[in-house]
Amino acid sequence: MSSKTNRGIFQIGDVLNNTYRIDKVLGLGGTSEVYRAKSEISGRVVAVKALRTEFSRDEAFLALMTREEEMREIRHDAIVRYYDNQRTDDGHVYLVMDYVDGPGLDRKLKDGGMSAEDLLIVARRVAEGLVAAHRKNIVHRDLSPDNIILRDGDPNDAVIIDFGIAKDTNPGAETIVGNEFAGKYAYAAPEQLSGQTDARADIYALGALLLSTFRGKKPNIGNNLMDVVKIKAQPLDTNGVPEPLKSLIDRMTTPDRAHRLQTAQAVLDALAPADAPDDDRTVVVRRIAPDPTPEAPTVTQAPVAPAETTPPSAAPPKRRGIVPILAVLAVAAMGAGAYVSGALDGLFGPRYPVVDPYTLVVSRAENEQPLAVGHVPSESARDALDSLVGQSGGTTELTLATGDIPSSWDADVLRLVDAVSHLPDWRVHADAQRVQISGLTYDKTEQDTLTAALTDGEIKGALDVVARIDLGPRFLDPQTLAPILQAHQNCGDLQVMDAPLTGYPNGGQVVVAGRLESAATRDSLSDQLTEAIGDRSLALEVDILNPTLCLIDGVLPNVPEAGVGIDFKNGADGALNATGDFYVGQNPVIEVIVPPEMTEGYLFVSALDVSGNVFHLLPNLFMTDNSLADLRAGREGDLRLRVAHSAADGQDGSKLAFLVDDTSLGKTKIIVIHSDRQIFDGLRPTTESAGGYADALAQRLGSLNSLDSRILTTLER
Structure with missing residues (x-):
């Protein structure tokens, strides 16, 4: 059974925008993937950076990709050349840039x-x-x-x-x-x-x-x-x-x-x-400013000219008005001193430095201690965060500061933090009035109710909140699904297909393939896997067989097909039945078409029905000789053997014929085995139980060269 690989956004050989053919994977990251591609038009080799599906609709990630695209305005050999962003028909966003080999x-x-x-x-x-x-x-x-x-x-x-x-x-x-x-x-x-x-x-x-x-x-x-x-x-x-x-x-x-x-x-x-010559050097001019935090200095490529001096003939500056100015400065100095000393706190409140941007991040990773870093507007908010974070053994790095925030900012932020602090993994990022919240829960009901409360409820106060609560785990280890698969394996192994090495991210797809003996087993498997995988989609690529087919498949070796054809016809008129569907009262005719190159060895044809019975069509009491050499009798080309006949031909008891009744409706599997020698010790009965046949197959004497099969389905009108 095949399944499209789930390891990357693009596959080797994909052509993007009818131009760029992917030829190599350069890197797979948590949010984006990078590929090497070649232009089908110019032959130019480029690098393609693509956002993963779950981020291609996220405005924040698209903004970051746009920021990279803006780099195309910079033309310098030491900076990778960027071109533009594009989107595929199925929504994947990618950025094209120069490929740097080295x-x-x-x-x-x-x-x-x-x-x-x-x-x-x-x-x-x-x-x-x-x-x-x-x-x-x-x-x-x-x-x-x-x-x-x-x-x-x-x-x-x-x-x-x-x-x-x-x-x-x-x-x-x-x-x-x-x-x-x-x-x-x-x-x-x-x-x-x-x-x-x-x-x-x-x-x-x-x-x-x-x-x-x-x-x-x-x-x-x-x-x-x-x-x-x-x-x-x-x-x-x-x-x-x-x-x-x-x-x-x-x-x-x-x-x-x-x-x-x-x-x-x-x-x-x-x-x-x-x-180096002075004219080739850059002179750094340091600007003197009252701000205690120096800014990056101005840089010029030319030497600095000496400062001009006042000509000797210039009149000295007048001193009129200096006393009133000094008086004003003195008053200002007294006011500043009172403010700095805290004497005016009763009038103006505590004085904290103004910061922009005004940010606070309070977070806790799963199985880690919480951490709070950033700005708070009051000692009470700082103390509350110290207490909340400290209760879980975490640490804080908080700075008292003033910023452009609502008056209820500290109370609103504290409510939001308190609302998510019980989650195993969470993050509250406040940027002034805008707040982004992410979290993890293992409860679907809590995911829905908490998301609604954070974004639509009164809990957010005056803040603009965007919240995303994931249903955990964030990365699902495929091994955690093994017990569920093992509990439902009743028709061979069930397998997780193309599982990512780092586990399935939220938004990914889990593909399970295999065979099951009933629809009820499939439904149970689907329910348990859906509950276990959280925010991921599930694709079940399973075939529903029946207990008999599953039992026999369990003992048959994994041998290749040989191209043996199996045709179904309607016994009443001899017409070809292409679907393989037969209704109650109908008479299936079965023919095996042996390819020209199959001239030696032995052929074994059996029908495994839903009731648990096995009908041996070749060899049996009606056709005891299954030697290909004898069956061909010197004939070349395709050899057509009828192993189940029309009811009219079987009336005299010399040929095997079937009529569909309502006691064994469902799938019957016709299998054709080719072996170098006889695989059983003697002739098997025309009809036997699936268990007896399975035991005989397990003890077979000869090795099998090939196995071809086709399903015949019996239905009620």
């Missing part, structure tokens, strides 16, 4: 690392690409060794790929996406943990991945988020890295982004030879 830095890392000299070349090349991207205000946010490919293995031809960070909902995934954080913990800049991302985050990530690729070892980021925060606050250990790579990495990965190399162009300048 190893990624992740492969170099696994193979033991790269030399400092080659990595300096890679650093220059990637920095050049980042200059082009940052000029368009596009920050990668997820630079890591697997996102840099060495075309043809050449460090001089490094290419940055994957500018669209895919949202990963897999439990334990290292990449988090949203306004609060994007990037892999191992290479992310410290400020990304609190949602602050600009071009300097890419500078940090590039330095971190250069260090890892040199050492041939992934960074140590600890075992939990608290470890990550502590480790990220420390400078990277560059001991043993040769100069000038060491100093470059140190300057790129300073934890405080204000003291880091500020632009990709600054990285290029740091890589420039010391004797």
Whole structure:
């Protein structure tokens, strides 16, 4: 039994949009898959990135794909060339981009690392690409060794790929996406943990991945988020890295982004030879501002001209009005001091810094402790979250802050968190007024009622809530279905077809194939599997036989067919019955057509009916000789043997004939076995029980060359 593979969105040989023929799978991820394809028109080789079915209608994922498509505006050899998004007729969304053939830095890392000299070349090349991207205000946010490919293995031809960070909902995934954080913990800049991302985050990530690729070892980021925060606050250990790579990495990965190399162009300048002409150097002008958090400095390609001085003949500035201005400043200073000291809290409330975006993520992965990270507007909200998370042994990293949020924000968010906190796996992501909630339950009723309550009920308060509660598990291990299959196996093995190595995701399809002896068994199997697989569809590709057929099939070996034909005719008029359906009172005539190449050995023909009886059509008391040589008697070509005759021909008792009655309606299987020698010790009775025949088959003397079969169905009018 065959079933279309369920391992990928596209199959080798598929042609997309009448243009791109898929010829290789490059990678299968949790949300998307990447393929190599060739244009049928131009012959150009491209890469195709496709969203999985369950994400192709999700606006958030489509937005990320669109973000990658916008990268086509950037033309630089160090950045993969993007083309456009397309959608197939069945709804799959895919993005076409250049195919970059060569190893990624992740492969170099696994193979033991790269030399400092080659990595300096890679650093220059990637920095050049980042200059082009940052000029368009596009920050990668997820630079890591697997996102840099060495075309043809050449460090001089490094290419940055994957500018669209895919949202990963897999439990334990290292990449988090949203306004609060994007990037892999191992290479992310410290400020990304609190949602602050600009071009300097890419500078940090590039330095971190250069260090890892040199050492041939992934960074140590600890075992939990608290470890990550502590480790990220420390400078990277560059001991043993040769100069000038060491100093470059140190300057790129300073934890405080204000003291880091500020632009990709600054990285290029740091890589420039010391004797480069001044006109070729980039001058960094640091802007002095009262804001204690320095912004990324302005970069210009020209030398800075000396500041102009006031000509000696210029009149000195007048001092009129300076006293009133100082008085105003003094009053302002007194007010600011009172505000900062808290003396005015009674009038204005507590003073917290204003943040934008205003985010809070409270989550718990299955079998893990909960975690709360982000902003809260009050001490009471902070204390409530500390208590809720702490009761389950979790941790919090909460910052008191002011933002553009409804006045009931803290109470509304706390209600939402409380509503899902009993689930085994859940996540509440508040981005100002918008809240995204995901969760997992093993109860279908709870899935429906909780989804409705979160999105339509009063529980959401003033917030805009989008909720998705999955029916678990999120990834179904095919082995968990084995007990159900074993309990229903009454006609050979039942098998799960093309099960994904990582398990079935929610929204996937479970295909079970095999044979069963009754429709009642199939219905029971369907009910139990449907309950067990949760938010997945079920396809049962099973044949319903009968107990007799199942018993015999259990002892027959898996031998090939030989092309022996089986024809059914109506005994009354000799007309061909193409369907094999016969009604009560009708007389089936059965003929076996032996192909020309089958000239030696022995033929065995039997009918296995629904009542548990086996009728031996050849050999039997009416036709004792089943030798092919004797049956052919020198005739060549197709040999047509009638093994069940019309009622008229069987009236004299010399031939076997049947009439359909209402005692054994259902499927009868006609089987034709070809063997080199006799397989039974003596002649079998014309009619015997299925059990007796099964025992005889199990002890057969000869080996079987082939087995052909066809179903004859008896019906009531």
